[in-house]
Amino acid sequence: MASQHTSVRPHPSGLIHDNVRHSTRYTVVGNHLAQHRKLTLVARGLALLLQSLPAGASVGIKAIAAQVPESELRVARAMRELEAHGYLARLRERLPDGRIASRTISYNRPKAEHPHLPSTPGQAPSAPEAPEASEVPASETPAPTSTGPMSADPEPPPSPPTPPSPPTTSTAPAAPAPPTTLTPPSPPTAPAPNTPPADPPSDPPSAARHRAAAELLARLRLHSPRLLLSERDILRLAPDVTVWLERRVHPDAVLQALSARLPDDLAHPAGFLAHRLRTLLPPPLPAQPPAPDPFQTCDGCDRPFRAPQPGRCRDCRPAEREAA
Template sequence: MARHRDPLRRDISCIAVGLAVRIQSLPQGAKVGIKALAARCREGEKRIAAALRELEAHGYLRRVRDRLPSGRIITRTVFCNRPTALLHPRRPAEAPPQPAKPEPAPVPAPMQQPAPVPVCIPTAAPPAPEVPVAPPAPSAPLFVPRVPPPTAPKAPRRPLPQPSELTPDLDRAATAFLSDLHRHAPQFTLSEDDVRRLVPGVAAWLERAASPDAIRRALTDDPPHPLKHPAKLLTYRLTELLPPAPPGVDDLATLDRPRPRFTVTPFQTCEDCDRAFRSPTPGRCRDCRETRAAYAQAAA
């Protein structure tokens, strides 16, 4: 690391000045890379890299690539206090001037007439035939958004389920269920309008043979905190968690109907070759029967 006495310029930032002083305080041959300086200083790697680039731009720092005997290429960093030592290296000493010898006076050459310069008159070239240029093909967009924009129309919400017939008993039971819901879950306190609007949905659940305890657990379990709109949450759960309709008598009769049975032919052991074959009655396999028939026909 070469060192020369030359004050730093005033147009360099204080961080670069401090880093230059830090580099000068290191011993000869010390590592002055970005990571090595970041391990010694409190500044981060980005600020150290910016300061090194600033010192290099002003000529105080130079990075040289060398190839080791092993073939590996390394980068050596040279720091100098005097930028002229890096930007303008010293020239070799010049030889002392020799005494000049008197030169003979030049003999004037005879005047010559200038040769005529040919003048080229450009001729108009015939116009090139016009070639129709095809319009550029539309290029495919580089980025296709997969998320719909905020202005995209939203899918309509499903309506609140309705019972096949809102009988007085169903209306009374659904109203009592909704009015009593806050005793089991205090955050589900509903207004009178909310109760009247949600009665058909609860009646549809009751019509499908859902018990009040099961409806209460499905509607009030694991609510968000804080719950700002309990009526909207109940509307969503009544619609999306609606249980299926109970099976009718005909459906149950279909389930109870006996299923058709399939007859499976058992395995038998051949009396001649002891090979297994399927047959409803014991006896011989097909090969043995054909062999016996061939022998009987040959004997006859």
């Protein structure tokens, strides 16, 4: 019987790191962001992309969506996530010439953990911050030795208490109060006679005008269950559909334009339909020329001629005037 080799190490299970040390073109990212439990993977990837871009780069929603295989809706949703957790701030400033400029600030740590950070861009912090132990390049992070769950998200430290403001003293003398005048009580009013309740008001003219558009929007869920709209959304979108119908667009054509080629990540159908109703609005039809006058038979020579009413033609009218 062959002897067993007890010195052979068993194959490890789980993650194995095969890292190469980076010397150029790398970005330092903290584990609090890479292992954040409340941020989606798209939001974490967007935060990593923003940290890797140089200062002054264009980071609008359209510019970011052009660089990654994500839609503008998902990029906008990821930016809102980063803003909610303190990794991103978007500001709008008015320039001296009156124009509005957008400023985007990307924090490598949540803003709540840096009470000394300036509230506006361009202002230097009061003191440099020591780097966190976990903020090292991903290639230099040692492999974890335990198989337990990842560490929880760091909680922001409590903000220092605000000192009470000193009481303000006024040196001006208080104005004298005006004299109080007594008003005699008014006599009791006789109760109003019982009047029959008024009829409930009918629908306003605008509601009757948009009734066909509201019914069309309610039928959209029959074409696609993802286009289920609330009553409030239908009342808000009905005026835009009415414009289509008043431009003599057939209701079936409106349904086809609104329900065709829906995106896979449709999360807000009301906003999507409002965008289509405004961007795909067809132009009004050109004005038709007026219809010509009908043919009439002349009472004098029995010749046909065009006129709005029966009578005599142009050749017979001068003779009629001379006979008179």
